[in-house]
Amino acid sequence: xxxxxxxxxxxxxxxxxxxxxxxxxxxxxxxxxxxxxxxxxxxxxxxxxxxxxxxxxxxxxxxxxxxxxxxxxxxxxxxxxxxxxxxxxxxxxxxxxxxxxxxxxxxxxxxxxxxxxxxxxxxxxxxxxxxxxxxxxxxxxxxxxxxxxxxxxxxxxxxxxxxxxxxxxxxxxxxxxxxxxxxxxxxxxx
Amino acid sequence: xxxxxxxxxxxxxxxxxxxxxxxxxxxxxxxxxxxxxxxxxxxxxxxxxxxxxxxxxxxxxxxxxxxxxxxxxxxxxxxxxxxxxxxxxxxxxxxxxxxxxxxxxxxxxxxxxxxxxxxxxxxxxxxxxxxxxxxxxxxxxxxxxxxxxxxxxxxxxxxxxxxxxxxxxxxxxxxxxxxxxxxxxxxxxx
DNA sequence: TTTATCATGTAAGTCGTTACATGATTGA
DNA sequence: TCAATCATGTAACGACTTACATGATAAA
Numbered sequence: 436x437x438x439x440x441x442x443x444x445x446x447x448x449x450x451x452x453x454x455x456x457x458x459x460x461x462x463x464x465x466x467x468x469x470x471x472x473x474x475x476x477x478x479x480x481x482x483x484x485x486x487x488x489x490x491x492x493x494x495x496x497x498x499x500x501x502x503x504x505x506x507x508x509x510x511x512x513x514x515x516x517x518x519x520x521x522x523x524x525x526x527x528x529x530x531x532x533x534x535x536x537x538x539x540x541x542x543x544x545x546x547x548x549x550x551x552x553x554x555x556x557x558x559x560x561x562x563x564x565x566x567x568x569x570x571x572x573x574x575x576x577x578x579x580x581x582x583x584x585x586x587x588x589x590x591x592x593x594x595x596x597x598x599x600x601x602x603x604x605x606x607x608x609x610x611x612x613x614x615x616x617x618x619x620x621x622x623x624x625x
Numbered sequence: 626x627x628x629x630x631x632x633x634x635x636x637x638x639x640x641x642x643x644x645x646x647x648x649x650x651x652x653x654x655x656x657x658x659x660x661x662x663x664x665x666x667x668x669x670x671x672x673x674x675x676x677x678x679x680x681x682x683x684x685x686x687x688x689x690x691x692x693x694x695x696x697x698x699x700x701x702x703x704x705x706x707x708x709x710x711x712x713x714x715x716x717x718x719x720x721x722x723x724x725x726x727x728x729x730x731x732x733x734x735x736x737x738x739x740x741x742x743x744x745x746x747x748x749x750x751x752x753x754x755x756x757x758x759x760x761x762x763x764x765x766x767x768x769x770x771x772x773x774x775x776x777x778x779x780x781x782x783x784x785x786x787x788x789x790x791x792x793x794x795x796x797x798x799x800x801x802x803x804x805x806x807x808x809x810x811x812x813x814x815x
Numbered sequence: 816t817t818t819a820t821c822a823t824g825t826a827a828g829t830c831g832t833t834a835c836a837t838g839a840t841t842g843a
Numbered sequence: 844t845c846a847a848t849c850a851t852g853t854a855a856c857g858a859c860t861t862a863c864a865t866g867a868t869a870a871a
Contacts (some may be wrong), residue, residue, distance in 0.1 A: 436857090436858090437722050437725055438652050438858085438859095440725070441819075443769050444725075444728075444729045444732070447732070450716050452823090453822080453823075454821070454822050454823075455823090461833075463720035463728070464725070465719070465787055466719065466724075466782070467721045467724035467725050467727075467728060468689045468719055468720055468724075469718050469719050469720070469859095470714075471707050471859075471860065471861090472823095472824095473824075473825085473857065473859090473860080473861085474858080474860085476823070476824060476825095477824085477825095480824090489686065490840090495822095497821095497824075497867090497868070497869095498820090498821055498822075498823060498867080498868075499866075499868090500822075500823090501821085501822060501823085502822085512697060514732075515732065518726055518729055518732055518733055518737075519733070519737070521744065522722040522726055522741075522744075523722055524722055524723070524750060525723045525744065525745050525749075526749075526752065527719070527720055527722070527723070527724075528659050528720055528831095529655070529656065529657050529658055529659050529717070529723040530627075530658055530659070530717050530718055531657045531658060531800065532627050532713055532714055532717070533712045533713040533714070533715045533717070534656075534657035534658075534717075534788060534791075535627055535630070535631055535634075535654070535657050535658050536708055537657075537710055537784060537787065537788060538634075538653070538656075538657060538781075538784055538785065538788050539634045539702055539708055539781075539784070540783070540784035540787070541711070541780050541781045541783070541784055542634075542635075542637070542704075542705065542708055542858065547708075548784070551712075552704070554711065554715065555715050557716075558715035559716075562716065572834045574698040574791075581644050584694060591728075591730075591731045593730070593731070593813075594727060594728055594729070594730035594731055594738070595728065595857090597727065597730070598727060598728050600802070600804050601724075604798060604802055605795060605798060605799075608794060608795060608798050609791070609795075612790070612794060616787055623783075625722060628830085642850075642851090643850080643852090644849070644851075644853075645850095659831095660831085661831070661832065661833090661852085662851095662852095663832080663852075664830080664831065664832085665829090666851070666852060666853095667831095667852090667853095670852090675850050685849095685850095687839090687840070687849095688838095688839075688840075688848090688849055688850075689838075689839065689849060689850045689851075690850080690851090691850060691851085692850085693853075718859095727818085747838085751858085774835095780836095793841095801817085
């Protein structure tokens with residue numbers, strides 16, 4: 436139910452096609468909410484049926500035509516209404532396959548657990564590198580989509596930074612946690 | 626796809642009914658993977674069809690009859706096979722409504738954002754209190770389900786602690802992060 | 816020449832949520 | 844007497860994933 440508002444919120448920055456939306460999504464909203472491209476296309480179709488967005492086809496000669504979506508007044512009202520309501524949950528649903536395996540560590544064995552933790556650390560170090568590039572490519576995207584988007588991004592900047600900072604801090608904490616786990620497993624004897 | 630293995634992993638501790646499973650789930654696996662009671666019943670039915678678990682009805686005179694599920698040899702093999710494979714993802718899917726609203730903070734306004742952060746802190750303080758009681762009630766449950774479960778819990782204890790510690794650390798980090806956000810919003814002028 | 820990017824979507828299937836139905840017992 | 848706990852499930856719906864289909868251009 437929230438995906439639609441994520442989309443509306445981005446379309447309120449500037450009109451975009453589903454394809455473009457996905458690219459901006461991946462560098463911003465993705466930190467807090469994931470969506471696949473087919474999900475986005477489907478939701479856009481639903482939103483249009485309900486009058487929350489409108490679309491027009493933009494013909495391009497060097498590239499395939501694209502369908503650019505714009506938020507309607509109705510859509511803006513719906514978005515702001517949602518935004519003002521208390522969130523349904525402050526603690527998000529958990530679905531962590533890695534942690535599930537770790538929880539059954541006794542059946543996996545000490546070495547298996549250590550391997551798993553090393554792999555986890557690697558993934559988190561990659562994520563750390565991605566923070567910088569994500570920020571840069573988000574700015575680059577904003578540039579591609581015009582001045583309206585850039586100016587809007589500056590207004591939103593404070594909150595994007597708050598969200599990214601949280602992701603960064605959690606990422607670092609998890610790296611430290613995983614390293615400590617490995618150290619403790621090394622110290623303890625079985 | 627992982628829910629089934631979460632269930633198999635718990636049934637490997639000791640045989641249980643769906644109802645009991647859910648209670649243990651809520652105090653342990655829930656930290657890393659959520660499941661509703663109807664999901665558990667459905668998954669148990671599927672697992673039985675596939676021969677990964679078997680069940681027998683236990684008649685009780687003071688309470689309704691219950692259906693106790695036991696992991697089969699096939700189930701144990703399947704579980705261990707899954708456990709040994711590299712997780713499909715080390716970074717879990719995100720679906721955080723609160724953070725989504727925060728990301729659109731510019732449209733919410735400074736006071737709206739501060740309210741949201743205060744509410745978030747409250748929820749996290751409640752979660753903090755729950756850590757202690759969860760641990761205690763897990764032990765209590767283990768006691769109810771017999772010695773097999775208790776002895777198994779002791780073997781698994783190290784990994785349960787690792788998982789709970791991570792949840793505790795992240796929780797504290799998020800409280801600190803939210804407080805800092807409020808402070809910074811207070812300092813900055815618009 | 817093959818891979819990647821641009822661009823849109825459908826269809827099938829799985830997974831997850833919510834509401835409903837039943838009915839006994841126990842504690843406040 | 845009313846709510847909670849015990850105990851099991853079904854049904855309907857909604858959300859999400861994965862695979863498939865199409866077809867152009869640009870770069871390696």
